[in-house]
Amino acid sequence: MHTTVGIIGGGPAGLLLARLLHRAGVDSVVLESRDRAYVERRQRAGILEQGTVDVLRAVGAGARLDREGLVHDGIELRFDGRAHRLDFPALTGGRRVTVYAQTEVVKDLVALQLAEGGPLLFEAEVHAVDGADTDRPAIRYTHEGREQTLTCDYVVGCDGFHGIARTAVPEHLRTTYERTYPYSWLGILAEAPPVYDELIYAHSPRGFALASMRTPAVSRLYLQVPNGTDPADWPDERVWDELDARFALDSAPGWRLKRGPVTQKAVLPMRSWVTEPMRHGRLFLAGDAAHIVPPTGAKGLNLAVADVVVLARALAHRAGTGSDELLEAYSDTCLRRVWRAEHFSYAMTTTLHADPAQSPFDTRLQLAQLERIATSPHAAAELADNYTGLPMG
Known part of the structure; x- marks a missing residue:
């Protein structure tokens, strides 16, 4: 087979990218190593930023989300025996979050892809990405007992931390922060x-x-x-x-x-992890293939969505204009948001958890920060702004 965009990984990032490309008139093939039942029952994130909800609605995956998702206008912080509520719409100008499990997002996107999208191959185990720095990269994989090759104009790795795509970026060109x-x-x-x-x-x-x-x-x-x-x-x-x-x-x-x-x-x-760059030649990394955050800030799934929104826009721009400008900027554009989310997740994690080695001084610093959030509209707004989601791209 040949396709414009070969997508490795049929999780929310890969499926949403395929959906965005389909609506932009760009063909793609999704290769997922697991079977459909496994993909649709993986328990992962459950908090969707306002921007993620807006994107899912825009691609036609919002009907069940709107019926069954639980809209939240805030969170409660408990510390020092007290409770304090943060009102997100009041602090952010109307933004909120929605509880809707990643498993349900995947079910909705799988159904759309199978009904009207490009090929989605389950139990397609990818072995390697060849020629990422050429104009005709290829994905080697096994499907239904046969070794096959998918040639592409572009390859996107949405196959997570343990996936194969990242290894196609030469080790000497990768920098990892952890x-x-x-x-x-x-x-x-x-x-x-x-x-x-x-x-x-x-x-x-x-x-x-x-x-x-x-x-x-x-x-x-x-x-x-x-x-x-x-x-x-x-x-x-x-x-x-x-x-x-x-x-x-x-x-x-x-x-x-x-x-x-x-x-x-x-x-x-719990881990914070980023690999740079998120692009090598015609190979692009998205979601957990490029970055992981501790779950305290509810950023993981939402970062993956932001990545593929930026990438889909760049690929559609390339198809419409012939310009590589947005594709060349992909890594830098995404990493600005990634590092902001990494910092927010780190701050939430280290403020709320008790490090086994921390001193009473460290604990007092945590409580001082929580008190600041509870009493300062500016500190509360900063948390709410990051929690409900920064602009995508």
């Missing part, structure tokens, strides 16, 4: 209605906790735990008791989460 954190998240899904209609971020001497949701009947909850934690060491009752302890309020000593059956439990490591 920070690992001395804690992880224990995340659970529970058949229990949320007790609050917005997210709760808790700073506690016992460690960080986050109360989120997937639907009005399903809660998504997280606890800070040491790296290397085995989920089996956290039976359900222990998880619920620890969550209640970390969310405790001096003004409401009887405050408790609603409990229910825990259906999923996993430990998620």
Whole structure:
């Protein structure tokens, strides 16, 4: 086969890019190594920035999102035994976020692609990208037991941190920036209605906790735990008791989460990571293939969306004008937003989590920053502006 844009990875970034290109009249082929069932049940992010919601609506993937997504006008910060709510629309001029799981975004985009888009091949394992610095790169992959080659005008790697695309950028041309954190998240899904209609971020001497949701009947909850934690060491009752302890309020000593059956439990490591550049010749990297943020700031999926919006615009500009100007600027354009999101996610993470090695002085600095956010409209607006999403491109 030959196509204009070969897309490696059928997650939200690859599928949205294919959809944007289809609407711009640019043909593409999506190669996904997993089967459809696996792709549509991967549990990942659940917070969509205002700009991400707008893009999904614009490409025709907003109907179910608008019916089932949970619109949030703010978050609650809990620290020092107190609670403080941030009102996003008031602080940002109307922007808000929506809770709608990545699994549901993927289902919507897969359905659209299969109904009216270009080829989407599941169980197509990519082995290599050849000739990224030529005018006819090629993707070598196996599908239905046969080794095949897809030649392209451009290749886009949307295949995540462990994918093959990034390795096509020569190692001596890549620079990697990385920070690992001395804690992880224990995340659970529970058949229990949320007790609050917005997210709760808790700073506690016992460690960080986050109360989120997937639907009005399903809660998504997280606890800070040491790296290397085995989920089996956290039976359900222990998880619920620890969550209640970390969310405790001096003004409401009887405050408790609603409990229910825990259906999923996993430990998620925390990492900040960026590789530069995001382009090599006719190969472009997007999403987790180029950058990872700790989940505290809810930026991962939204950064991937911003990447492919910038790239789709550049590819459509190339098709319409013959100019490579926007394609050549792709990496620099995306990295400006990436590093802003990296800083925000780092700040949220280090302000809200208890580092095992931190001193009482460090804890007082965290509380001072949280107090500043709670009492200063300027500090609150800065957090709200970043959380609801900066302009794409």
